[in-house]
Amino acid sequence: MTIPVPPTTPPFEPRKPDLIVLRDPAEAPPPLVDSFQRRITYLRLSVTDRCDLRCSYCMPERMTFLPKKDVLTLEELYDLATGFIARGVTKIRITGGEPLVRRDIIDLFTALGRRLGHDLAELTLTTNGTQLAEHAEALAKAGVRRVNVSLDTLDRAKFAALTRRDMLPQVLEGIAAAKAAELKVKLNAVALKGVNEHELPDLIAWGHAQGHDVTLIEVMPLGDVEEERLDQYLPLDNVQHELERRWTLKPLAFSTGGPARYVEVAETGGRLGLITPHTNNFCASCNRMRVTATGQLYPCLGGGEQVDLRAALRSDNPEANLAAALDEALRIKPEKHHFRMDARGADPALTRHMSMTGG
Ligand code: SAM
Numbered sequence: 001m002t003i004p005v006p007p008t009t010p011p012f013e014p015r016k017p018d019l020i021v022l023r024d025p026a027e028a029p030p031p032l033v034d035s036f037q038r039r040i041t042y043l044r045l046s047v048t049d050r051c052d053l054r055c056s057y058c059m060p061e062r063m064t065f066l067p068k069k070d071v072l073t074l075e076e077l078y079d080l081a082t083g084f085i086a087r088g089v090t091k092i093r094i095t096g097g098e099p100l101v102r103r104d105i106i107d108l109f110t111a112l113g114r115r116l117g118h119d120l121a122e123l124t125l126t127t128n129g130t131q132l133a134e135h136a137e138a139l140a141k142a143g144v145r146r147v148n149v150s151l152d153t154l155d156r157a158k159f160a161a162l163t164r165r166d167m168l169p170q171v172l173e174g175i176a177a178a179k180a181a182e183l184k185v186k187l188n189a190v191a192l193k194g195v196n197e198h199e200l201p202d203l204i205a206w207g208h209a210q211g212h213d214v215t216l217i218e219v220m221p222l223g224d225v226e227e228e229r230l231d232q233y234l235p236l237d238n239v240q241h242e243l244e245r246r247w248t249l250k251p252l253a254f255s256t257g258g259p260a261r262y263v264e265v266a267e268t269g270g271r272l273g274l275i276t277p278h279t280n281n282f283c284a285s286c287n288r289m290r291v292t293a294t295g296q297l298y299p300c301l302g303g304g305e306q307v308d309l310r311a312a313l314r315s316d317n318p319e320a321n322l323a324a325a326l327d328e329a330l331r332i333k334p335e336k337h338h339f340r341m342d343a344r345g346a347d348p349a350l351t352r353h354m355s356m357t358g359g
């Protein structure tokens with residue numbers, strides 16, 4: 001027996017309507033559980049590898065982007081998301097590259113948003129904020145409630161140098177628009193040695209004063225950039241010690257199910273997340289998978305394992321082939337990542353950039 005999908009007719013025609021059928025629970029396909037008994041309920045879906053910034057830790061100035069024909073259409077992205085939802089994914093984060101530079105991307109949010117409250121619990125995005133002023137209201141209308149905005153510095157000249165584009169005013173405008181649209185904003189900052197190292201307390205204080213959570217991230221060795229990774233790497237333990245000289249940090253039990261551990265800054269009353277892939281491995285509770293804009297599934301951000309979902313989607317039996325591809329991804333998802341960043345250098349020298357895998 002099949003139950004028709006809730007009133008979710010997307011603004012674009014789904015390419016394969018057979019993929020958007022909700023099944024009776026008795027007939028439902030099995031949930032996504034990997035060989036280490038971790039249940040996958042969270043999909044990070046990249047919708048483009050393109051971006052209007054060139055953050056120096058993420059990509060080189062002369063980045064080569066993928067040919068557009070290789071990138072999944074909005075219909076295919078919707079079908080793919082549907083395939084994951086059918087296997088028990090309840091949270092989807094749209095990412096990139098910069099998701100808001102993709103033309104008509106709001107249509108995908110609108111289509112997926114119609115599933116919220118039915119078979120999808122949360123739809124979010126990670127953005128650099130440059131286009132947020134234009135899209136914040138539409139995102140809220142589509143059902144998005146929380147957005148992550150990447151912001152590494154509040155200093156305009158430093159922002160321009162770091163991202164190679166002078167767009168801090170647009171980002172701040174975007175953050176304000178998100179707040180006005182009642183989106184809960186979390187600011188993400190990559191801690192960079194000698195770049196924003198001494199500014200982090202001010203960035204945290206500013207974010208908390210605006211009512212936003214702030215999360216700090218250690219830089220990861222993903223893709224070739226023009227700088228040496230080790231020169232960028234600032235262990236968050238060092239940052240935390242510095243912050244503790246100024247503030248009282250109270251550990252919180254709060255978790256979003258993700259890799260961050262949280263503290264409350266007593267003096268600001270705000271929440272601070274710390275993502276430390278190098279100094280604190282968080283893989284045992286991993287609940288996520290990442291898919292690139294070309295439909296390549298990476299079961300682990302820090303590994304080379306890969307499964308081609310686009311081939312499955314474009315085959316003559318997409319439903320069965322997608323299910324088989326997901327089973328393969330579960331089989332090969334590694335127990336943990338093998339990032340290493342120490343005096344000997346940075347490993348693995350993964351050739352993929354974060355903008356491709358989807359941060
Ligand atoms: N363009 C959007 C943005 O910047 O938020 C979404 C994609 S971006 C790849 C997602 C996140 O990855 C951003 O917070 C960015 O700072 C982070 N990021 C990019 N390259 C990184 C790296 N090598 N190590 C750690 N974080 C990285």
Ligand code: SF4
Pocket residue numbers: 051052053054055058059096097098128150354355
């Ligand atoms: Fe673009 Fe995000 Fe990468 Fe910066 S981190 S270059 S904003 S994809």
